[in-house]
Amino acid sequence: MARNQSAGRPVPAPDATRRSERSRRAIYDAALALVAEVGYPKTTIEGIAARAGVGKQTIYRWWSSKADVLLEAFLDLSEQAAETARRAQADDRPAYGIPDTGDLAADLKAVLRATVDELRDPAFEAPSRALAAEGVVNEELGRAFVARLLEPQLQLYADRLRAAQEAGDVRADVDPRIALELFVSPLAQRWLQYTAPISHEYTDTLVDYALHGITPR
Template sequence: MNPKSPDASRRSDRSRRAILDAALALVGEVGYPKLTIEAIAARAGVGKQTIYRWWPSKAAVLLDASLALAGDAGAQAGGDAGAQAAWTGFPDTGDLAADLKHVLRLTVDEFNDERYDATARALTAAGASDPELGARFNERLLEPQLALYEERLRAAREAGQLAADADLRMVVEMLLGPLTHRWLLRTGPLTHAYADALVDRVLRGVA
């Protein structure tokens, strides 16, 4: 009986994951400017051409690594129904303020996570100089997250908890804009208390 042939798809999955993990680790160690495809390949234990077979650039690798990191966060939250909902579908307990504070606190924790911080800063910088990459970042990572906020706010508006003429995208930007500004420019500490205060002040203006 012939020995079972190796499963090429499983081998490819392992290689892809090793590449994504290597990119996340390296961007935290050396920063985006010094990150190279060669270094990622060496850390992952694959050939450089293996990476180029799947991604056109180091920025594209980082984008997929960020998506994988977000997926891991959702899986790790699986033991907590509230946390899992925040990653895969916005929680709706009937208390809009509590739901928003819950998710913004998770966002604060993510911004304070060194793995996420280095990758997100690298993608932000790369997207600013590469419009195509920036568009893919918005489409694949940012917009799906913003849509979850809008969906929850829409339900609140229909329940009479927000003004009938509230601009939902603007409310989302009012919540996330200051948080992102403080993280990106390091203008102050990112804490749960700050996230809670943002929710209270924004809802006070649109309730």
Template structure:
């Protein structure tokens, strides 16, 4: 009888190994920028924390800012998936549309406040925002890959509201969006005052109704 042959060793799965390394690098980059700040975060430090060689990082990214951007986009994608869990396709595709524009905007801005105050997001968001000011290429990538898609969701919701008669004709949805997210970002970035749900609600009120005195109701 032929002797049983030894089982051949399993071929290592390079794809799975690469994904584990990539995940470890993402986690290391986000952890370091939170613990020691962007200036003291280095490619060497990320590699050491992730348990990979420095050349592994440089094979996939040209700089620490590129690593951090991809790590942040991955984190944002995970958070979006968690938020959409249990929602139907229409809700998951954009901002909520309950028919009550003010309530929908309050809900979204409150969620944004929570995210900006979340320690997982605060340090990397500040780092990318600041670095994007001096690094035009990084700033453009940050806008293109993260900020612009998020702003477009607002534009789409406000456009639908305008078509439904909830926003007056002639209003540019893109400018209207800036009335909502601009002040929120300013307060968060400069830490002028606490970022709260109450402040988010006020922004919606001011953006939808303005600050000029309202006309008296006819016949009152």
């Protein structure tokens, strides 16, 4: 019943410098594999430990919950993927983010098309959904998920929109953080909640509507 640093003998905090990197990685791999194979609800701490060849205590020592393990595993996966992508394009592109060819509509459409394709990647789908779902019901994890994974992505759109404002392609009085939601959120909702299918044509349409509005001009 007693958790960390509560009454009685304060449980000594584990020494992070002695932590086993090997176990950490094995736990990430096992967690992601299990979620993809049997689904989040059937993924258990005991299952992760067994698959990783690790004692249960090693998991409980470093993480507070199944969701927490998965969040860090997915963060690690994202970092690796970003690292790989960054190294692949290396010098020919200045910074990674949303391209700026000067044509805002085309740039947004291209990135959203790529996002649609990514959302269909089964390796990402299961853990993404699991984390999003847990975050809906668990505010603490939800905020961590947003702060560490979602918001950095959204920031890229905000940056691109700000650049467009300076180029005069977006009105100066528009808030980029809100404007980006006009095309990002509809895609997110369709994907998360299965409200309707997603496609390249769909995201193209979203960009057109968002840029020009739906009223007669």
